[in-house]
Amino acid sequence: MELHDVWFVLIAVLWIGYFFLEGFDFGVGVLTKLLARNRPEKRVLINTIGPVWDGNEVWLLSAGGATFAAFPEWYATLFSGFYLPLLIILVSLIVRGVAFEYRAKRPEEKWQRNWENAIFWCSLIPAFLWGVAFGNIVRGVKIDQNFEYVGNVWDLLNPYALLGGVVTLTLFTFHGAVFTALKTVGDIRERARKLALWVGLLTAVAALAFLLWTQVRDGNGWSLIALVVAVVALVAALGANQRGREGWSFAFSGVTIVAAVAMLFLSLFPDVMPSSLNADWSLTVSNASSSPYTLKIMTWCAAIATPIVLLYQSWTYWVFRKRIGTQHIADPVH
Structure with a gap:
């Protein structure tokens, strides 16, 4: 395996980590409209991801x-x-980051409601568009002989990519619902589990259709294994959620994301961006990569920095591991 192959794998790992971590806080952002019934419950949801959402974006x-x-x-x-x-x-x-920080700066209901709307929409839109983007990367886009994109934005809104957007949106919302059940106590915990069931069933239908479509179009033996793992993990997540095993449900929903994103990269390799005009014009790990010397330096830097980042994030999640509920909200006005 050459260094450009190694870096393709490492970039896949970074995207997997991003979608695993940012996926549940996108989902929690969406749930501020779907699950929370009042302002204290919205604060509970926001507080479950408050200490970690910015660290999750490091992966992006x-x-x-x-x-x-x-x-x-x-x-x-x-x-x-x-x-x-x-x-x-x-x-x-x-806007989402600003909303987290500015929402409680003033006590007026209109001020807080506007920032809460921003959290909802600015969680939902990226959750959908990431699926559209990766759907197009795997499907292939109009790249000419100069490796330049010659299509337009409407070419990106094709059925396969749009289905990919539905999958990421529903999967992240399900991931967020089981995370909410894991991190909360009281009535909101029970409602999160019930909502997770229905969102999970919708996710299963959309994800199965999208992953099977991907396998038929571009799949191989390795991607088929990833597809099976994703499906089994999603079913296991739903089962664990129904039994009230929130920790296992969250773990299995995470495995679903890991396997699904891994399947996309396994289907893509050795291309990094296929051309729908001519296969010879596709960007591959070899013709799109930097020099071996650059990749070698990057490998040493990654070997030093990656463990530090992992330790810091693990410590953050350990510190803020306890469940919260509305009884922990000191001032319900805010």
Whole structure:
């Protein structure tokens, strides 16, 4: 295995980590409208992810930075061709971060309601658009002989990619619901478990259709294994949720995300961005990568920095591991 192959795997791992972690806090953001019945319950939901949401986004920055450094051609074509949806995601993430920080700065109900709406929409939109983006990456887009995207934004709104968006939105919402059940006490915990069942069933239908479509189009033996793992894990997550085993349910929903994203990358390799115009114009791990010297330096840097990041995030989750409920909200006005 050459270094560009190693970095393809590492970038896949970074995206898997991002979707596993940011997936549940996107889901919790969506649940602020679907689950919370009043302002204290919205505060409970927001407080479950308050200490960790910004740390989860480190994985996105790492994935984007690693792509830029290891595969500059991939980065250039992806970010120029997908400019509008990626810009919408970026703006949503910025507004979402501001909303978390500014929501409680003033006591007026209108002020807080507006920021709560921002949290909801700026969680829902990226959760959907990430699926659309990755659906198009796997499906292939209009790339010419100069490795430049020559399509338009409407080409990205095809049935396969839109189904991918539905899958990520429902899967992240399910992941967020089981996380909420794991992190809360009282009535909101029970309602989160019930909602997780219905969202999980919807996720199962959409995910099975999307993953089977992917396997038929671009799959191989390894991607088939990942598909089976994703399906089995989702069923196990639903079963554990019904038995009130929130920890196992969250773990299995996480495995579902890991296996589903891994399947997309396994279906993609050795391409990093296929061309729908001519297979010879596709970006691959070899023609889109940086020099071996650059990849070697990156490998040493990653070997040093990655354990530090993992230790820091693990410590954060350990410190904020306890359940919370409305009784822990000191001032229900805010």
